[in-house]
Amino acid sequence: MAPHLKVTYFNMKARAEPIRLALAIGDIPFEDERLTREQFAELKETYPFGQLPILTIDHKTVIAQQHAILRYVGRFAGLYPEDPIEQAKVDQFLGFAEDINFAVGKTLHTTDPTLKKSQREELSSKTLPKLFGYLERSASQTATGYLVGSKLTVADIVLYCFDGWLRMGVLDHVSPTILDGFPTLMKIVENVRGNEKVKAWNEAH
Template sequence: MANSKITLNYFDIKGRAEIIRLVLTWAGKDFVDNRISREDWPALKPKSPFGQLPYVEIDGKVYGQSLAISNFFAREFNLYGKSNLDGLIIDQVAQLTEDFIQEIVKVIRAADPETKAANQKKVQEEAAPKFWGFYEKLLKESSGQYFVGDEVTLADLIAFDVVTGFVSDFTLPLPDSYPLLTALVETIGNNDNIKAYKAKQQ
């Protein structure tokens, strides 16, 4: 994988591809961040494995599904813990986040402005505090500052993405009442690779 050529294909937004970008960036792996315009997507769609984005090209071969891709790269770059139990903890965070995202989807797909506003209010007042609380609980149960002890894993990058990525467009800012999650996000955000990547996106 060290010498593999990687191209990540997605729209020019954070969305479902951001966690993949974060994993590769954290690992210091060079990759082509191919950002596709919505106008160009219909012509490129047949090239994608399942007719959707994101998809990744690794040495010319194409793979789809954002969770599968992020999990693969996390394993390749030693961000999936050291045991199956570590992997279970990481998978918990990933699955919780998928549940959280489904609440966001209800806002995006609302049929009318009233439903959209109601769903948005529910995300801000109910869903976000609930899931932030779940992350905080798992961090309290950890033996270190991260979800899996004292080593950064995919789980930490997922939580960072939740607080700084597209999910945050639908929530209020993370309050101080989640100190462990706040500290985690600050630590990940202060990584040199992540800081450089974020600076380029502004």
């Protein structure tokens, strides 16, 4: 049985959404704390690394970093494998997701519109296709409809959430449907989207 869990983030999907979805899929009750930017500014220095999301366990233990939290809740939810090799494979995909986030993140704080356009066009035409190509090749080797093994893991949820974030059109000059060009990855995304508990969460939020 899972302890009392509280997920703290902003009132948006982004980095907390894979955590929320993992808990929802696992039928694990949790407190969904959503802060305003002003509240975060007041509380920031009380958090382990001054960042969100965080997970508070039994009102006392605080865990930071999205993927550390995902591994923890994934064990309760049945979304993190017990087999050490499959664990390592999930971990490698989570690590690669951070590489993708880093590539995108470099373009988020550029204020010069001409430079940002150039950065985003390179991201869209070269960087992301190359990175997604690596993922496509790896996922195609098993072709189970999931990134690791033959059932849903937190790695698949991260991919699904990233695709959903792109489809919101948040990155100027990057096609929101860029993942459509990678059929194996899109099959995984559709498998997550078709999960009944994911549907229920999306309808409620």
